[in-house]
Amino acid sequence: MNNDSVLSGAWNRLAALAARPGARDIRARFDADPARPRRFSASHGDMTLDFSKTAIDGEALAGLLDLAHAADLDGFRRRLFAGAMVNATEHRAAMHMALRSRAADALHAGTEDASAIAAHERGLMQRFVAGVHRGAIHGATGEAFDTVVNVGIGGSDLGPLMATEALTMAHGGVLHARFLSNVDGTGAAAVMRELDPERTLVLVASKTFTTDETMTNARALRAWIADSLGEAAVASHFAALSTNLAAVAAFGIADDRVFGFRDWVGGRFSLWSPVGLSIALAAGWEPFQAMLEGGRDMDAHFRDADFADNLPVLLALVGIWHVNAMGYGNQAVLAYDDRLRRFPAFLQQLEMESNGKSVGLDGKRVSHRTCPVIFGEPGTNAQHSFMQLVHQGTSVIPVDFILAAVPDHDRPDAHRILAANALAQAAALLRGKSRPQVETEMRAAGVPEDEIAAIAPHRVFTGDRPSSTIMVRRLDAVTLGRLIALYEHKVAVQGWLWQVNSFDQWGVELGKLLARGILPDLAPGAPIGRHDPSTSALIARFRGLRDEA
Numbered sequence: 001m002n003n004d005s006v007l008s009g010a011w012n013r014l015a016a017l018a019a020r021p022g023a024r025d026i027r028a029r030f031d032a033d034p035a036r037p038r039r040f041s042a043s044h045g046d047m048t049l050d051f052s053k054t055a056i057d058g059e060a061l062a063g064l065l066d067l068a069h070a071a072d073l074d075g076f077r078r079r080l081f082a083g084a085m086v087n088a089t090e091h092r093a094a095m096h097m098a099l100r101s102r103a104a105d106a107l108h109a110g111t112e113d114a115s116a117i118a119a120h121e122r123g124l125m126q127r128f129v130a131g132v133h134r135g136a137i138h139g140a141t142g143e144a145f146d147t148v149v150n151v152g153i154g155g156s157d158l159g160p161l162m163a164t165e166a167l168t169m170a171h172g173g174v175l176h177a178r179f180l181s182n183v184d185g186t187g188a189a190a191v192m193r194e195l196d197p198e199r200t201l202v203l204v205a206s207k208t209f210t211t212d213e214t215m216t217n218a219r220a221l222r223a224w225i226a227d228s229l230g231e232a233a234v235a236s237h238f239a240a241l242s243t244n245l246a247a248v249a250a251f252g253i254a255d256d257r258v259f260g261f262r263d264w265v266g267g268r269f270s271l272w273s274p275v276g277l278s279i280a281l282a283a284g285w286e287p288f289q290a291m292l293e294g295g296r297d298m299d300a301h302f303r304d305a306d307f308a309d310n311l312p313v314l315l316a317l318v319g320i321w322h323v324n325a326m327g328y329g330n331q332a333v334l335a336y337d338d339r340l341r342r343f344p345a346f347l348q349q350l351e352m353e354s355n356g357k358s359v360g361l362d363g364k365r366v367s368h369r370t371c372p373v374i375f376g377e378p379g380t381n382a383q384h385s386f387m388q389l390v391h392q393g394t395s396v397i398p399v400d401f402i403l404a405a406v407p408d409h410d411r412p413d414a415h416r417i418l419a420a421n422a423l424a425q426a427a428a429l430l431r432g433k434s435r436p437q438v439e440t441e442m443r444a445a446g447v448p449e450d451e452i453a454a455i456a457p458h459r460v461f462t463g464d465r466p467s468s469t470i471m472v473r474r475l476d477a478v479t480l481g482r483l484i485a486l487y488e489h490k491v492a493v494q495g496w497l498w499q500v501n502s503f504d505q506w507g508v509e510l511g512k513l514l515a516r517g518i519l520p521d522l523a524p525g526a527p528i529g530r531h532d533p534s535t536s537a538l539i540a541r542f543r544g545l546r547d548e549a
């Protein structure tokens, strides 16, 4: 049998497993096998992934692992860590692991010693951070910086914002951090209204240094600094985080204020690079470095552990089961931790920009489903918004619950309530509540029979709704790094199994291009160019409403 037929055989077996009678039953699997929590979970350090509350049983897990082997996931993993050109459509390696490596790890991207390059840049960042924190690097008027504004969007915003919140919320930070991403002028206006220019350091974070939103906001803040403190002050108040050194120079940011990285770092994987400078400035160098160590530790686990014990591989396979075997098109992520409140937003880009593709590595349309819709909110907030649908809606939506056992605050009572809710949500999704149970409870509460008949159906929970739980001891910086890298590698594994390129993002280009074409048409009196009839009508309506105002 050639490789293709081995692989299609593995997919076919998965389909056959999904077609077994009772393939979606989860409670019945617990009845048959109370040892599921042990058999369907894996740990690395103090992080545990428990996927026992899914319909994956021994046969399904074996089928998923066979699929991983048949797809030569091991070969992909080796090529990824060897710095091969896994991002074929952009002719690049995907070597974000080098950013959290030590120089001695000598990870390469093609012929470049990526670990050495990253370590050098990290040294420059560390010196800069220390200088700012000491006050030796200060604003043009001699005032120490008390606030850092990160101007960036997508990967140049979501990762740094998420990690900064995660690392500073419990104990506060060294500097205040603001994140300006959207081109909506409201955000820039608020920054300029609320911050003191003398004490504000602006980081322009853009891998390409061409992104319209970022450049528009950067120019606004540049004018604000120049108008407030004089043109010469711009040099003191700006730094750039980019791969495009020529464009940075053209913007007027001096070489010694540029922290560079290479094109083998994808935007959504860049928080470990100089794009994470805001994290280090706001939270401190040590937490930033500890987060990198956590990422490095997860890299080693992903690279070395057998698939059956490998957290990123298992998390990916659980997702493959849900998307491809069960046909579920959504995935919710509920971190029961306010510090991770932007984690779902970060994952939305990480997962959907990476694997939201329908053309395979061979250039042909794929015949299977790929990335599900990812969404989430912190628990318990989610329980009071969309969890109604997850419990009783017509679609089955698998959930990842994330929970730390030890809080970083002195309200253990609150943390126990939080944890009880996380565990209860997962239990409720599994267990459900049958019609007879509902009726018995209503009868016991003295509800009249006609009321029971009318209301009981609405109070039934089908149960058998899948979830996984990721539990850690404490959400410290190392654990945060592990958690982020866990999902990064999950995404890479899924992309490989779906045979799409997880590291490009051509799907964002068309809208950018059309926006540039529409922009001139929005100017007062400009002729409206050729668009589809709906867009032309909306442009005319927009102009009419604006001109009347």
Ligand code: F6P
Pocket: 152, 153, 154, 155, 156, 205, 206, 207, 208, 209, 210, 211, 214, 267, 268, 353, 505, 508
């Ligand atoms: O949305 C597309 C994208 O290219 C993302 O991949 C990237 O994270 C974001 O734009 C920002 O790009 P840059 O860092 O080059 O400004």
